Amino acid sequence: MSFTDQLRHDAKPIFQAIFNHPFVKGIGEGDLPKEAVAHYVKANAEYLHAFMNVYGIAISKCSDREDIAFFKENIEFVLNSEIHPHHNLCAYIETPYEDLQGYPLPPTADHYIKHMKTHAHEGTLGEILAVLLPCPWTYLEIGDYLMEHVQPTPDHPFYEWITFYVNDEIKATTNQLRKKLDAWAETASPREKKAMKDAFIKSCQLEWAFWEMAYRLETWPTSSLKEVTSHA
Numbered sequence: 001m002s003f004t005d006q007l008r009h010d011a012k013p014i015f016q017a018i019f020n021h022p023f024v025k026g027i028g029e030g031d032l033p034k035e036a037v038a039h040y041v042k043a044n045a046e047y048l049h050a051f052m053n054v055y056g057i058a059i060s061k062c063s064d065r066e067d068i069a070f071f072k073e074n075i076e077f078v079l080n081s082e083i084h085p086h087h088n089l090c091a092y093i094e095t096p097y098e099d100l101q102g103y104p105l106p107p108t109a110d111h112y113i114k115h116m117k118t119h120a121h122e123g124t125l126g127e128i129l130a131v132l133l134p135c136p137w138t139y140l141e142i143g144d145y146l147m148e149h150v151q152p153t154p155d156h157p158f159y160e161w162i163t164f165y166v167n168d169e170i171k172a173t174t175n176q177l178r179k180k181l182d183a184w185a186e187t188a189s190p191r192e193k194k195a196m197k198d199a200f201i202k203s204c205q206l207e208w209a210f211w212e213m214a215y216r217l218e219t220w221p222t223s224s225l226k227e228v229t230s231h232a
């Protein structure tokens, strides 16, 4: 079994919990509370910004030109393409995308971003690959799961969102990240492998927690303290 097959096996209950989450089920059913969708888009716009920052840190640690090209292409994908699913959600809540930009991060999104940035700054390239992988992998599998169980037609309110996440580019990114992580794991020490597994499993947990954050409209206990809760 490859390193990433083993990770997927270990994370099986978390993936299952994600498929069963009410926000994800609501995407499938085409019925979600509008405030939850707005909460998700506000936090997700900031999350994707941080995700591109982490790709940038990854580039600073690459010794291989091919890896640099891979991360650069992925920055371009997030920058230019991953706004499409956000636009689908904005159409559902009848709110312009621009109105949902620049909000402070709720605690879970704040934690997820710092989790990724800590591994990016302090860890090896292997740790960065591991901390990033659950992002495309869980969404790809959510897309596959919803395609299979809902079989959405173009009149489904979240047709664009669901079909975006089963596209070939998301599949290719997931497979390439897996391939690079498997190759890295072949020469990694037991200690580094443990750090990579820890990074991966926590990112999976935080993927579930991100849906929960949006669905429960999570905020800081005293959200009027804007100077404390705004992100850096």
Ligand SMILES: Cc1ncc(CN)c(N)n1
Residues within 6 Å of the ligand: 044, 047, 048, 134, 135, 136, 139, 207, 210
């Ligand atoms: C939190 C989160 N995780 C994953 C994805 C899919 N790139 C996303 N947009 N947001």
